[in-house]
Structure formats: C-alpha cells, structure tokens
Amino acid sequence: MSYFVTTVQKYPEIALFLTIGIGFVFGNLRFGKFSLGVVTSTLLAGLVVGQVGITLPTVLQSTFFAMFLFAVGYAVGPQFIRAMKSDGLPQVIFAVILCIVGTVTAIVLGKLLGYNSALTAGLLSGGYTNSTVLGVAADLMNQSGVSEADLRVSLALLPVAYAVTYPFGTVGSAVLLANIAPRLLGFDLAKVSAEYERANGGAKIGTTAYREYSARALRLTNPAIIGKTVEQVEKMFKNEIFVRRLRASEDAPIVECKRDTVLTDGAIIAVSGGLAALLAYRDDFGPELKDVPLLDFSTEQLDLVVTNKVYAGKTIGEILHTLFGEPGRGVFLLKLTRSDTEMPMREETEVHRGDVLTILGAKADVAKIAKEMGYADRPVEKSDMAFMAFGIVVGSLIGAITIHIGGIPLSLGTAVGAIVAGIICGYLRSTMRTFGYIPGPAIWVFNNVGLNGFIACIGLNAALGFVGGLQQYGLTLFLAGTMVTLMPLIVGLILGHYVFKFHPAIMLGACAGARSTTAALGALQQEAKSNVPVIGYATGYAVSRLVMALLTIVVMNVM
Incomplete structure (x- = not known):
C-alpha cells in the first residue's frame, strides 16, 4: 500500500486513469432500474482515490472540459440550429423556461441557506443533472483571480454539492416523468406513443428487412425481348429496369452489359430496379433463378x-x-x-x-x-482534428473577451465559447459536407473521455476537503437538491400539457431533454415502448446544454 500511495503521488496520471477506469466500471452497473452513471461514479472514485493527496494542474482539467463541450456542441449543433429556425421554436422556448426555473430555484435556495457561489453551482449541477454547470463554474473560479487557498476551498465544495444532489436528480426525474406524470395527467404513455407512430410513421428500433432497390437473376424466355439490345429493352420498361449482367448459360462466363449488348434466347440476366418495378415486370422476362455469382457485384x-x-x-x-x-x-x-x-x-x-x-x-x-x-462524402475512420482544434481556439478566444458594465466584469468564459464553437462547427458540417468530418465513435470518445477526465480531475483535487464539506452540508443540501430537481419538472408538466399543448410523449421527452437527464429518457422509452419521447428530448437537450452554460455565469455573479 505504501508503494501504491508513493507512486500515485509521484505520478498523478496513474491516479487519473485509475479514477476514470473505476468510474466506467461502476457507472455501467445497474441495480434494478437504478444506475449511478459513469459521471457520478467517476466523481466518487476521484474523491476516494484522492484521499492519498493528489494535485493535478488546472490546465489539464480545462483541456478535458473543452474537448467534452466541443463534442457535445458538434453532436447537437444541427438539431439546435434547425429547432431555432423551424417549428421547433415552441420546444426551444419551453426548454429555456425550464432552465430558468431550475436556476432561479437554486439561487433562491442558495440565498436562503447562506450558500456561496460554489455550493449553489454544485446544487444546480447535481439537482438539475447537468454536468456542464459543474464544469463552467469550475472554469470561472479558476479564472476569477482569487487566492490559491480560497480557490481550493471553493473547488472542494463544488463536488460535495454535486455528489449529494445528483442521485435524486437522476432517479427522481426518471420516476416522476415515466411513472407518476402519466397517471397524474391521465394518459397511457405506451398507447399515446403507438397512436403517434401510426399517425406519423414513427421509426422502429433497429433495422428493416425492406429494400427499396434490389437485383434479380432471370432466365430470358420472352420472344419479344430476345434479340434486342439492352438500350431497347430498358426503354421498353421506361428505364425503371436495368439489365446489368448476363451469361449465355449456367456455365458460361459473366458479361458486363452495355447499351449495345444483345440479349440472347435462354440467357440468364441480372436486372436491377425498384422493388415495385421488379415485381411488375418480372414475368415479362422469364422465370427467376438463384444465381449468386451473377448477382455478386459490389x-x-x-x-x-x-x-x-x-x-x-x-x-x-x-x-x-x-x-x-x-x-x-x-x-x-x-x-x-x-x-x-x-x-x-x-x-x-x-x-x-x-x-x-x-x-x-x-x-x-x-x-x-x-x-x-x-x-x-464517404464515412471514414479519421477525424478532421484541425477543424476541431481551430474551432475550440476561436470559440475560446471569443469567450475570453471581458467587458465591464457598471464596473462588473462580464465574460462568457472559454467553456461557453467551446460549446458554441461546437454547435456552429456541427451545423457547418451538416450543411457543407466537404470538411469537418468527425465519426460517431470519435465523438463518443471526445465526449466521454473529455467529461470523465474533467470530472476525475475535479474529484482528485477536491478529495481532501470533501469529507468536511459533506458533514457540514449533507441533509440540508440533499433536500435543497430535491427542490431543484422537482420544481422545473412540475412547471414543465403544467406548461407542456395546458399551455404549449404538446403531444404527451413528446412533452415528457422535452422535459427530460430540458433537464438533460438521459436516465429519464431511457425510462420513458421503456415505459412508452417507443422512441417518440426522443423527438422532444433532442431539442430540449441541445438547448439546455447551451442555456445552462450561460445561466451558470449568472449564478456565479449573483452568488
């Protein structure tokens, strides 16, 4: 044990990867319907491992967080911009209202309970289950210019508040939205979701066996076609059927057809076209055969x-x-x-x-x-890293600009700059597809390693001050977190049902998205036996990621 402690103190990168590894192991475990989640597990692991005394540079923490924020913005950028421009505007307004309700609740409780900015931001982050708040608050603290001693105390309180309030924020929102809200508002979630899918052609989970275009192998027996060229035959069928390949018999070599290729009696031909055309014209050629080599073209x-x-x-x-x-x-x-x-x-x-x-x-x-x-625009494995790096640079430079209003310095911060850059870059990629490609698996890595690397740094650096903070603020902080969790959801259910009049399943998804709680979305999909709640979740999630980052600046200034 002494060897382990000495080694991780000397090489703190070992503690960092140990924390991330433990976080992913325990975060993916499920106890019934409950799971701590990787973020919470990583934070707790950091608080435990960090008891040996680990100090990581803040620049490492900021690097991980910038990577995470850009990836989030890149992924939701097209949805966010599309929602701002289209009929998703009511969902955007709805999400903004819920974000404001959650933030105001946290500020009011923070004032009543005498919390400082760190505790209030942690309360909002955990109760609202939005890790972006945690990161932006830490980033603003590191740039605040306070003394090193005060900074360490404040940074220690952030994970205390987050760890105490996050579990109910996750479980409470999932239970309220998926199990309680449908009963209170008087609808069957599975039934209304099925009705919506029938009315709107909702997509099913998984792939489909249907293929719109295909190819068939047919033996040519129709005298009206024998002796004609491929061009003549294709014109006969209005260019809905194309003759791709042929061979004179089962053992004959395969010939790639051109327009002047002549079709001979008894030849086996490969024809391609839409399924409707293939079915309509199949009998005009001859019987269908199984000829795998003939149909084996890329x-x-x-x-x-x-x-x-x-x-x-x-x-x-x-x-x-x-x-x-x-x-x-x-x-x-x-x-x-x-x-x-x-x-x-x-x-x-x-x-x-x-x-x-x-x-x-x-x-x-x-x-x-x-x-x-x-x-x-073929899918490739490599990422356009220059696009990502320069995007973060430009966004962070703009976010770092500080203006003074009434003697008060105001700045978006580099964190908000990074997420805005991600949103813009993601949208540009979706509209101008010749550059900026980042594969889905790479986005997953940037997102998860970025976020959990950042959370691991938070936990390790704050570990020594965690226990004292938990003893001092525990129960009161937990109850305050339940208010931050429930208040936006209650307001959202009332507004969504009676004012915005959203479809019930979409409304519940919009509430989960505005709260950026994936656990609630999973519970909704399970209860609905459908993906309809995702329609509301996508816009709300995209909006809340940006809006909560901006509202964190308000919290830090007000508190």
Missing part, C-alpha cells in the same frame, strides 16, 4: 456533395436524363438534402451547389457520377 450507397458548378441550377429531371444515362446506368437517386433539410424529389426541383445527393448503384457507376458531380 453496390454502394453514397452521399454525393454537388460541387461542380455545371450542375448548379439544373433540375433533378435534367440530371437524371443526362448524367444518369450511360455513365450511371442503374444508379438510383434516393434523396436530395439541402442545408440538413430533405428536399422534395420532383423532376422540376433545382439542384444547388452544396446539395447532397444520396445515390445507390453499382460501385463503379456510383464512382463515375461522384467524380463528375463533386465530392464523395
């Missing part, structure tokens, strides 16, 4: 960003007639997306530079069209 579904100015202003019909002819025979246009919005698939719809065409076809043919029209 296909690809590709997002193609239009950058070639030649095609800017052309209609979908013109592009289909010219480009999807010989260069792309058998390539299908699945959808057209502009600025993260799906456009109507009509022949007269104009295509603009920057639009994204989702196409499907043989890999070689898809590549020809991509080369001609623009940029092939």
Whole structure:
C-alpha cells in the first residue's frame, strides 16, 4: 500500500486513469432500474482515490472540459440550429423556461441557506443533472483571480454539492416523468406513443428487412425481348429496369452489359430496379433463378456533395436524363438534402451547389457520377482534428473577451465559447459536407473521455476537503437538491400539457431533454415502448446544454 500511495503521488496520471477506469466500471452497473452513471461514479472514485493527496494542474482539467463541450456542441449543433429556425421554436422556448426555473430555484435556495457561489453551482449541477454547470463554474473560479487557498476551498465544495444532489436528480426525474406524470395527467404513455407512430410513421428500433432497390437473376424466355439490345429493352420498361449482367448459360462466363449488348434466347440476366418495378415486370422476362455469382457485384450507397458548378441550377429531371444515362446506368437517386433539410424529389426541383445527393448503384457507376458531380462524402475512420482544434481556439478566444458594465466584469468564459464553437462547427458540417468530418465513435470518445477526465480531475483535487464539506452540508443540501430537481419538472408538466399543448410523449421527452437527464429518457422509452419521447428530448437537450452554460455565469455573479 505504501508503494501504491508513493507512486500515485509521484505520478498523478496513474491516479487519473485509475479514477476514470473505476468510474466506467461502476457507472455501467445497474441495480434494478437504478444506475449511478459513469459521471457520478467517476466523481466518487476521484474523491476516494484522492484521499492519498493528489494535485493535478488546472490546465489539464480545462483541456478535458473543452474537448467534452466541443463534442457535445458538434453532436447537437444541427438539431439546435434547425429547432431555432423551424417549428421547433415552441420546444426551444419551453426548454429555456425550464432552465430558468431550475436556476432561479437554486439561487433562491442558495440565498436562503447562506450558500456561496460554489455550493449553489454544485446544487444546480447535481439537482438539475447537468454536468456542464459543474464544469463552467469550475472554469470561472479558476479564472476569477482569487487566492490559491480560497480557490481550493471553493473547488472542494463544488463536488460535495454535486455528489449529494445528483442521485435524486437522476432517479427522481426518471420516476416522476415515466411513472407518476402519466397517471397524474391521465394518459397511457405506451398507447399515446403507438397512436403517434401510426399517425406519423414513427421509426422502429433497429433495422428493416425492406429494400427499396434490389437485383434479380432471370432466365430470358420472352420472344419479344430476345434479340434486342439492352438500350431497347430498358426503354421498353421506361428505364425503371436495368439489365446489368448476363451469361449465355449456367456455365458460361459473366458479361458486363452495355447499351449495345444483345440479349440472347435462354440467357440468364441480372436486372436491377425498384422493388415495385421488379415485381411488375418480372414475368415479362422469364422465370427467376438463384444465381449468386451473377448477382455478386459490389453496390454502394453514397452521399454525393454537388460541387461542380455545371450542375448548379439544373433540375433533378435534367440530371437524371443526362448524367444518369450511360455513365450511371442503374444508379438510383434516393434523396436530395439541402442545408440538413430533405428536399422534395420532383423532376422540376433545382439542384444547388452544396446539395447532397444520396445515390445507390453499382460501385463503379456510383464512382463515375461522384467524380463528375463533386465530392464523395464517404464515412471514414479519421477525424478532421484541425477543424476541431481551430474551432475550440476561436470559440475560446471569443469567450475570453471581458467587458465591464457598471464596473462588473462580464465574460462568457472559454467553456461557453467551446460549446458554441461546437454547435456552429456541427451545423457547418451538416450543411457543407466537404470538411469537418468527425465519426460517431470519435465523438463518443471526445465526449466521454473529455467529461470523465474533467470530472476525475475535479474529484482528485477536491478529495481532501470533501469529507468536511459533506458533514457540514449533507441533509440540508440533499433536500435543497430535491427542490431543484422537482420544481422545473412540475412547471414543465403544467406548461407542456395546458399551455404549449404538446403531444404527451413528446412533452415528457422535452422535459427530460430540458433537464438533460438521459436516465429519464431511457425510462420513458421503456415505459412508452417507443422512441417518440426522443423527438422532444433532442431539442430540449441541445438547448439546455447551451442555456445552462450561460445561466451558470449568472449564478456565479449573483452568488
């Protein structure tokens, strides 16, 4: 044990990774429906490991937190901007109201109980289950210019308040939204969610067996087709069916068809097209066969960003007639997306530079069209790290700007700058797809390692002052946390049901999102047996991440 203590004191990075590892192990354990969560487990692990006396530099803490905030902003950016511009505005207003209610509740309780800014921010962070508050408050404290001794005392109180209030914040919100609220408001959550899915074509969990476009192997027996060229046959079927490959018999070599290829009697042909066309015209060729080698050609579904100015202003019909002819025979246009919005698939719809065409076809043919029209936005494993790094730099520089109003210095802070940068960068990526790609797994790493690395630093640095703070503030702090948890939810249920008149399942999801509590969303999905609550959660979560970061500045100044 003495060797362990001496070593981690000498090499604090060991304590950091030990804390993160313990946090992930215990945070993923479930006890019935309850789980501490990785963030809380990491914080508690840091408070325990840190009892040996660990000091980590604040710059490491800030680095982890900037990584986390950018990743969060990048992930929710498209949803956030879309909601601000569209009919999601009521959900945005709803989320802002709940954030303000939770913040005002924490400030009022903090004033009544004589808490300082650190305790009040920790109370808000844990009771409102929003770890962003914890990080922004710590970041502002580190930049406040107070003495080192006062700073250490304040930073020790933050995790005390968070650790005491977070468990009820998680469990209480999940139980209230998923189990109590539907009974109080008189609706069956599973029933109303199913009705919404039937009315709006809600997506099901998992993948579907349905394929809109496919290929079939057919033996040619129809005399009306025998002896004709591929071009003639495809025109007979209105270019809804494409003859891709053929062979004269089962043992004959496979031939890649061109427009002038002649179809012979008894040949086995591979035809592709939409499912409706394949079913409608199948009997016009001959019996279907199982010919795996004939159908074994590579296909690809590709997002193609239009950058070639030649095609800017052309209609979908013109592009289909010219480009999807010989260069792309058998390539299908699945959808057209502009600025993260799906456009109507009509022949007269104009295509603009920057639009994204989702196409499907043989890999070689898809590549020809991509080369001609623009940029092939294929999923890759690498991240555009320059985009991320410069985004954080610009956002943090803007956030660090301080203005003085009435002698009071006001600044967004580098933390808010980082999350705003993430939102803008995420939205830019969704609208201009030629740069800024960060894969989903990488976002998960930046998000989780960033947040829990930051939380581990908080816990390790605050460990020695934690026990005394807990003894001094424990029960009163816990009760105050229940008020911060419940007050926004009660207000949200009343407003959502009677004022905004949201659909019940979407309303509950919006409450969970505005409270940024994933545990409540999981409970709602389980009770609803549906993903409908996610519709409300997405906007509320995106809004609350930014708004709570801004409101933390208010808390720190008021308290």
